[in-house]
Amino acid sequence: MIRPDVQALLEQIPPESGTPTAEAVRESMRMLATVVDLPEPPLATARMLETAPLPTLLLDRREHRGAGPVLLWFHGGGFVFGGIDTHRSLAADMAQRLDLPVLLVDYRLAPEAPYPAAVDDAEDVARWLATSPSELDREVTGLVLGGDSAGGTLTIVTAMALRDRPAEVPVVAQMLMWPATDLVGKYPSQREFANGYLLTDESRAFYQDAYRPVITDVRASPMQGVFTDLPPAVVLTAGLDPLRDEGRAYAAALITAGVPTSYFEAVGNIHALGLLRKAIPSSVTDIAQALNALKAQIGGLA
Template sequence: MTESPYTRPDMKAFLDALAAVGGPALADMTLEEARQSYVALHAMADRPARDLAVIRDLTCPGPAGDIPLRLYDARESRDPGPLITFYHGGGFVIGDLETHHNLCTEIAALMDLPLIAVDYRRAPEHPFPAAIEDCEAATRWVASSPAELDRKATGIISMGDSAGGNATIVVGQVLGASPADVPIVLQVPIFPLASNAIGSDSLETFAEGHVLTKAAIEFFDAAYQADRTDPRGFPILGDHSNAPPTVVATASLDPIRDSGRDYAKALVEARRDVVYLEMQGVTHSFTNIRAAVPSTQSDLERIIGAMTLMLGSV
């Protein structure tokens, strides 16, 4: 008899509550319903946003028009230093600045660094590689220390969750080949899609009942239409020899867990500096359910600790 994977008590309580609520699956919703449900989930499950000295919306030029951004900073003014660029999750389909607002305030406060969240174009209206092109353009803009930020960048910390974790890795590869004005000094993909999850053990093991489902992944995949031969879609195919220092975080109950493991393994084999953290007993999106699953706040703080450690070695 196969033993069930370990699930934390507070995680199990949240999963049981979600199951009791019921409702249509993501793949059975309209696009607008799916986006609204994602906003509602994070509003219900995440900790409240922090009060920060600076929370300001702005834009930067992009390949298809202006890209909405949001600047977060615990301080009104800054000496030159690293800036965080954050790419939100949501399968490249349902996330936006609002779904990750609370999390971005927390990261900016805990790291005590400016953070610029990027509201890239979403599929299916704008399929692959539109999101990646926007993330690259926004990162290059931030790296140029534009007057609009009133902050001088000495380096970039690229960071994102899920689809944003994919973008984090891809931006690192693209800017490694064609550098921006300042380098990426650290990249932090959180439960990223790096390799094709279809057919992986984790996808089959956690196909249902663990926040992100196999059906939802297939829904996102069909909408985004990433080229399976293009490293900008599946960055495990890219060059890892020039990867910046990296913190990779996965969740043990995540259907795309094995994709993050694949990427961490590729970095080790390429002899790159990497810290790999797998959070035991929690699911995909653990960074955005910190009120409903209180133990996940400590998981986020472990990621922040690893980032601090890696920055100290740069």
């Protein structure tokens, strides 16, 4: 069952035509973000960090903090588009709701920087953050890793890397929104929602051709990995998303491995719903439920 506000948006989206280019996709998504997403909420802190290994935006509802965890967010976009400009409002909303500092990262994009550039960038910035850089003006006691879509892939593989070779502080939680977890497996949702639900077969093929991953590599398909001893997780999928079933599979694998996991599904909603909150107002509740679960997981750490 599709939600009325989702149906209304999908009826306004023209069908795909022609062969896209990376720059055309990036520009259209930047423009779209100003139309379909909510404005950024006001925060006490919103500044670029000068010493980070990648362009990184710090967002915080407070100006000063004591020691505590920090949320590091990896944006979605098929490893081809997305960044601070498209995800700033969502990241600011998370900073507001969680009362945590949020770092939003511009990792390198394909096709200019194909696989595994984004993976390497994600691990590099996580290890840098774990050192409590002085520019952050707070002692980092733990990392909360999070990401949407392709950023979900980066979240999982970074959590795996820091489990296998720990950073200076632990990863205390992971937050996945409509994550891409498996380029190898075949799932019913891939066929069921291949066309007509925003993320299409054609666009997914375009992103993969640009990114050029080794699909059997765990850093491209984290479902090929080992899930024991990963940090507690919150997983949010969308009910009408071709990636829905691989998100479900990842949550199930965590639970089977004994990892504390909260799972939510935005029934009747579509991929990238967190960037469509103005066009799909019901998405606000979906995001809030997942963030409340994450807040409960971190508990007294903040």
